[in-house]
Amino acid sequence: MSISFKLFKPSFLWAAKPSDDPLQKHIVSYGRLWRSAVMLTALSAILPLFAITWIDYNVSRKAVLSETMERTSRTVSNTRRTISGFLAERKSALDFIVHDNMIEDLMDPLRLAVILENLQKAFGGVTDIGVIDATGRQVAYIGPYYLEGKDYSGQKWFRKVIEKGIFVSDVFLGFRNEPHLVIAVKYDLPDGTFYVLRTSVDTDQLNDLLSNLELSAHGNAFIINGQGILQTTAANREKNFEKITIPVPPFSSKTEVFQYDEPGKETLIVGYAYIPDTPFILMIAKNKSDLMKVWHKTRLQIFLFLSGGILIVMVGVIGFATYFVNNIYLADQRRIKTLHQVEYANKLASIGRLAAGVAHEINNPLAIINEKSGLIKDIFLLKQQYAHDEKLIGLVDSIHDSVARCGAITRQLLSFARHMDSSFQPVDLEKVIQGVIGFLSKEAEYRNIAVSVHVSPDIPQFESDLGKLQQILLNLVNNAFAALAEGGRLDISALKYNDTHIRIIVADNGCGIPAKDLKQIFEPFFSTKTNAGGTGLGLSITYSLVQELGGAIDVASEPGIGTTFTITLPRAIGKNLQPKH
Amino acid sequence: MRILLVDDEKEFVSTLAERLSLRDIEADWVTSAREAEQIIDTRHYDLVVLDVKMPHMGGRQLRQILEKKQPGIKTIYVTGHGSEEDYKAGSAEAAYYLMKPININDLIDKIKTALAT
Numbered sequence: 001m002s003i004s005f006k007l008f009k010p011s012f013l014w015a016a017k018p019s020d021d022p023l024q025k026h027i028v029s030y031g032r033l034w035r036s037a038v039m040l041t042a043l044s045a046i047l048p049l050f051a052i053t054w055i056d057y058n059v060s061r062k063a064v065l066s067e068t069m070e071r072t073s074r075t076v077s078n079t080r081r082t083i084s085g086f087l088a089e090r091k092s093a094l095d096f097i098v099h100d101n102m103i104e105d106l107m108d109p110l111r112l113a114v115i116l117e118n119l120q121k122a123f124g125g126v127t128d129i130g131v132i133d134a135t136g137r138q139v140a141y142i143g144p145y146y147l148e149g150k151d152y153s154g155q156k157w158f159r160k161v162i163e164k165g166i167f168v169s170d171v172f173l174g175f176r177n178e179p180h181l182v183i184a185v186k187y188d189l190p191d192g193t194f195y196v197l198r199t200s201v202d203t204d205q206l207n208d209l210l211s212n213l214e215l216s217a218h219g220n221a222f223i224i225n226g227q228g229i230l231q232t233t234a235a236n237r238e239k240n241f242e243k244i245t246i247p248v249p250p251f252s253s254k255t256e257v258f259q260y261d262e263p264g265k266e267t268l269i270v271g272y273a274y275i276p277d278t279p280f281i282l283m284i285a286k287n288k289s290d291l292m293k294v295w296h297k298t299r300l301q302i303f304l305f306l307s308g309g310i311l312i313v314m315v316g317v318i319g320f321a322t323y324f325v326n327n328i329y330l331a332d333q334r335r336i337k338t339l340h341q342v343e344y345a346n347k348l349a350s351i352g353r354l355a356a357g358v359a360h361e362i363n364n365p366l367a368i369i370n371e372k373s374g375l376i377k378d379i380f381l382l383k384q385q386y387a388h389d390e391k392l393i394g395l396v397d398s399i400h401d402s403v404a405r406c407g408a409i410t411r412q413l414l415s416f417a418r419h420m421d422s423s424f425q426p427v428d429l430e431k432v433i434q435g436v437i438g439f440l441s442k443e444a445e446y447r448n449i450a451v452s453v454h455v456s457p458d459i460p461q462f463e464s465d466l467g468k469l470q471q472i473l474l475n476l477v478n479n480a481f482a483a484l485a486e487g488g489r490l491d492i493s494a495l496k497y498n499d500t501h502i503r504i505i506v507a508d509n510g511c512g513i514p515a516k517d518l519k520q521i522f523e524p525f526f527s528t529k530t531n532a533g534g535t536g537l538g539l540s541i542t543y544s545l546v547q548e549l550g551g552a553i554d555v556a557s558e559p560g561i562g563t564t565f566t567i568t569l570p571r572a573i574g575k576n577l578q579p580k581h
Numbered sequence: 582m583r584i585l586l587v588d589d590e591k592e593f594v595s596t597l598a599e600r601l602s603l604r605d606i607e608a609d610w611v612t613s614a615r616e617a618e619q620i621i622d623t624r625h626y627d628l629v630v631l632d633v634k635m636p637h638m639g640g641r642q643l644r645q646i647l648e649k650k651q652p653g654i655k656t657i658y659v660t661g662h663g664s665e666e667d668y669k670a671g672s673a674e675a676a677y678y679l680m681k682p683i684n685i686n687d688l689i690d691k692i693k694t695a696l697a698t
Contacts, residue, residue: 367683371597374596379603
């Protein structure tokens, strides 16, 4: 009954704290034992799990990151090719024009206008064209401004074009207040001089090209120059011709990717490439956290795996720890119970010996009193002068009665002590029950408790350990007396249960036991009378005594109505069930 | 009918003897096993009442000696203590086994029945 209950609820958790009960002081704290068991096993199981998850986390994060950077790098590389192509087309066109036309033709405004028109048709965005001679003076110009005759000799770009033969300028607003760039090509004349063909290209097409790139993760594609000045429009970033916050990366002939923590903003993954023969650096900046969104899914899976793993490990660990600590607890309880039983038995044995000694010592003087008073009575009866003295006879008789009572008590004490040793013998159940009640008959009288005994006549010949049986009954009757109020009632009955067993029922109409306590009453140290001197051992000893006799004890109780203990005992104890003594 | 009472409690045994003689039962008494051995050599007794526990020699041992000296002598044990073992053995070998304090009428009944058999 209580065994199956313990399987499901670790009783050590409900156990009294060790310090509460001086008898259990030597016992370890099960809570602490449980905690350390859980901690140690959980640690040894979870740490490797953490390590593996951590490694996996980092590896997959790195993989995702490098894949992202790789992708950015590819986009940058492709875009660079497009931009380079865009500029190269225009450079080649100018190159073709200077080779295809004589300087004289180019000086002809009509011819130049045709060329500009053709360029405009072929490429679009070409706003003007001009021819500059070796002195830096613009000798011919077709375009919306009157720039003919303008002297460029002092300008940087002019010197550069002389030096390199071809030049692509930064994007600038110029007179037109339109962002544009200048492409200039130098053509060496046979006479050793040269001229330069110069054209302005607006950057709308470049902007379109960059903004039409399909970039994930709020990506921005833009061009800066060597000073970090933004050359094209960039959504969500600085305005044109402003210096961007991303530092100008060092020159590299290849496409590069780096991470940049923009102050006050999120981390960016920046891919860049220097566009050859131009001052431009193509840059693609993407939001790292957006890029890592794919990774977040993986990360979630890793975390779910980890939490699941921890959960399973913890459930297992707690289950096992609880099971083992509970077993230790139960084993300890059994040990304590046995220990106390032995102690109790020893105590009872010494009480028995003491009682026997006292009884013996008292019996001898009692016998003398008995004989002396008997002699007095004899003399009275023989001698005529006293024979009819009722008062004297009465006095002597009352001495006799008292002696007889004392004798009954000492005899009871002796028989109690005699049965301390375990031995099996035929038992007269009625006598045993009466004997036990005899101990409490005075109390029953004082408290007006009605005690009735019914021993069924068909009870078979019955063999048991008289001492244990007495103790069992005494404990139960004592308990019943404790529960009974004045004028209560105690019924003890014995009957044949079946061919091999008999049954003793001790029923009172006392205060009863609450249902929540009922399953614990046989456990050692369970007591509701701790303040009133109860040890919590009485019923547990009773329980084990019944077991030693090969029987079973059961209890039924209802608060306010009463309690019934039912003991079922075998008629004879098998050899294998002999108590260990 | 002659009876010998052996008990180390002199007050008990002397009073008991007196009461028996008041009831016309001739009873002698001694307070030790040694005296009992001596007195039995001088007189014939039909029955002995022995205390089981006495100093030097208990009633059960004494009975064996007396039985040798006077075969067929009847025995009644009295005791203030008496263990289970004593009780069983005593009931087997002696006619009766009485617990102190004894009732004189019981004793006389037992004596009569013991001598009748």
